[in-house]
Amino acid sequence: MSNQTSAKRDGFVSSLGILLAMTGSAVGLGNLWRFPYLVGENGGATFIIFYLVCVIFICMPIMVCEFIIGRRSQANAFGAYKRLGGDKGWKVAGLLSVLAAAFILSFYSVVGGWSIRYLVLACGLKFTAAGGIQPETMFNSFVTSTWAPIIYTLIFLACTGIIIVAGVKNGIEKFTKALMPVLFVLMVILAVRSMTLPGAGEGVRYLFKPDFSKFTSSSAIAALGQAFFSLSLGCGTILTYASYVPRKENILKCSAETTALDTLFALIAGCAIMPAVFAYGISPGQGPGLVFVTLPAIFSELPAGGFAAILFFVSLFLAALTSAISLLEVVIAFLIEECNLRRPVAVGVSMSVFVVLAVLCSLSQGALSHVKIFSLNIFDLFDYVSANVLMTFGALLAVLFVGHKLKRADIQDELSSGGIYGVPRGFFKALYFIIRWAAPAVIIAILIAGLIS
Ligand code: PFF
Numbered sequence: 217m218s219n220q221t222s223a224k225r226d227g228f229v230s231s232l233g234i235l236l237a238m239t240g241s242a243v244g245l246g247n248l249w250r251f252p253y254l255v256g257e258n259g260g261a262t263f264i265i266f267y268l269v270c271v272i273f274i275c276m277p278i279m280v281c282e283f284i285i286g287r288r289s290q291a292n293a294f295g296a297y298k299r300l301g302g303d304k305g306w307k308v309a310g311l312l313s314v315l316a317a318a319f320i321l322s323f324y325s326v327v328g329g330w331s332i333r334y335l336v337l338a339c340g341l342k343f344t345a346a347g348g349i350q351p352e353t354m355f356n357s358f359v360t361s362t363w364a365p366i367i368y369t370l371i372f373l374a375c376t377g378i379i380i381v382a383g384v385k386n387g388i389e390k391f392t393k394a395l396m397p398v399l400f401v402l403m404v405i406l407a408v409r410s411m412t413l414p415g416a417g418e419g420v421r422y423l424f425k426p427d428f429s430k431f432t433s434s435s436a437i438a439a440l441g442q443a444f445f446s447l448s449l450g451c452g453t454i455l456t457y458a459s460y461v462p463r464k465e466n467i468l469k470c471s472a473e474t475t476a477l478d479t480l481f482a483l484i485a486g487c488a489i490m491p492a493v494f495a496y497g498i499s500p501g502q503g504p505g506l507v508f509v510t511l512p513a514i515f516s517e518l519p520a521g522g523f524a525a526i527l528f529f530v531s532l533f534l535a536a537l538t539s540a541i542s543l544l545e546v547v548i549a550f551l552i553e554e555c556n557l558r559r560p561v562a563v564g565v566s567m568s569v570f571v572v573l574a575v576l577c578s579l580s581q582g583a584l585s586h587v588k589i590f591s592l593n594i595f596d597l598f599d600y601v602s603a604n605v606l607m608t609f610g611a612l613l614a615v616l617f618v619g620h621k622l623k624r625a626d627i628q629d630e631l632s633s634g635g636i637y638g639v640p641r642g643f644f645k646a647l648y649f650i651i652r653w654a655a656p657a658v659i660i661a662i663l664i665a666g667l668i669s
Pocket of ligand 1: 241242243244245246247317320445446447448449451452453454539540542543
C-alpha cells in the first residue's frame with residue numbers, strides 16, 4: 217500500500233455533500249441534451265416507464281456494487297480491485313474504469329468548453345432579436361475553427377483542475393454542495409418559463425404521452441444505455457467517490473437518492489427544453505444540434521430570451537463541470553495512491569495529458585476531421601469506445617466482482633454499514649440475485665446488441 221493511502225485519506229464530511237457530489241457526477245450533458253430527445257423519440261411515457269424500470273432494477277444495483285467496492289476498499293478504482301480482489305486479474309477492472317474516465321473527460325471537456333463559449337455569447341446578449349445570429353452557421357463555424365474551441369476547452373479543464381486541486385472535502389464537496397442547488401433552481405425556472413409559453417402543451421405531450429407504437433427493441437437498448445451514462449456507471453466515478461464515504465453512511469439510501477435526483481433532473485430538463493421547442497414549431501434534434509442550434513434560435517425569439525439563454529448556459533456549464541470533476545477525480549485518486557504523487561502534482565501531470573487528448577478531440581471537428589479510425593473521428597471514437605465498450609465492461613466487471621468474488625457476509629456488512637442499518641432479508645435476496653445473475657445477463661445482452669449494431 218502506498219504512503220498516501222496509509223496516511224489519513226481525504227473524504228466527504230456530510231451526508232448532503234455526498235449526495236450532491238454523487239448527483240453532480242450523474243447530472244450532466246446526458247440529462248440536458250440526450251434524455252429529453254430520447255423520451256420524445258421513443259414513445260414518451262412508455263420510454264420513461266421503461267427507463268425507470270432499467271434504473272431501479274438494473275442500474276441501481278450496479279451503482280450499489282460500485283458503492284460497496286469503493287467504500288469497503290477505501291481506495292481508488294485500481295487499488296480497490298487490487299485490495300479486495302487479492303489476485304492480479306481483477307486489477308484489469310480497475311484499469312478499465314480509469315481509462316473510461318480518462319476517455320470520457322477528453323471529449324466531455326470539449327463540450328464543456330462550448331458551453332462556456334455560449335455562456336459568454338449569452339452574456340453579450342447575442343441570443344436576442346437584436347443579436348442577429350444565425351445559430352447553425354455560428355455553431356458550425358465555431359466548432360470547426362481551430363483556436364477558439366481549444367481555448368474554451370482549456371478554460372473548462374482549468375476550472376475542473378482548480379476544484380480538484382483543493383481536494384475532496386474542500387474542493388469537490390464544497391463546490392458541488394454550492395453548485396447543485398443553483399443548478400436545480402435554474403432548471404426549475406427554465407422549466408416553468410418553457411411550460412407557460414403559448415403552444416407549450418404539444419411539447420409536454422411529446423414528452424409524456426405514452427405511444428407504444430414508437431417503443432421498439434432499439435428504444436429498450438437506448439433506455440438502458442442512457443440510464444448507464446446518466447448514472448455515471450462503469451467508469452469508476454461512483455466507486456472513487458464511494459471510497460471517500462464514511463462508514464456510518466447508508467449506501468443503499470444514498471444510491472436510491474442519487475438515482476432519484478438524477479431522474480428528476482432529467483425530467484425537469486425535458487420540461488425546460490421540449491415545450492419551448494414545440495411552442496416555436498421547431499423539430500427537436502439530438503445532441504449538440506438541440507442545445508447549441510435549436511435553443512439559441514428559440515432564445516432569440518423568446519420574450520426575455522436573452523435572460524433565459526444566460527440561465528440555460530450557466531446550467532449547462534455547471535452540469536458539465538460537476539460531472540467532469542468526478543471523472544478527473546478517478547484519475548487523480550489513481551495517481552495519488554498508485555504512483556505516490558501529491559495531489560497538485562497529480563493534477564498537473566494528468567492535465568498535461570488531458571490537454572493533448574482534448575485538443576485532439578476539439579480539432580477532430582475541424583482541422584483533423586479527415587482523421588478517421590474505424591470510420592469515426594477522434595471525438596466520436598472516444599465517445600463510442602468509452603460509452604459502448606469501457607463503461608459497459610467496467611459495469612459488468614463491477615457486478616461480477618461483487619456477486620461472485622466478494623463474500624456474501626461482506627456485502628451484507630457493507631450494506632448495513634456494519635450493522636447500523638437493517639437490510640430486510642427478502643430485499644437482500646432479490647438484490648443479490650440481480651447482482652449475481654440478472655444484471656450481468658442484461659449487460660452482456662447490451663454488449664452483444666452493441667456489437668451487432
Ligand atoms: N452522467 C454524466 C451525464 O449524464 O452527462 C456523464 C458521465 C459523468 C458519465 C461521469 C460517466 C461519468 F463517470
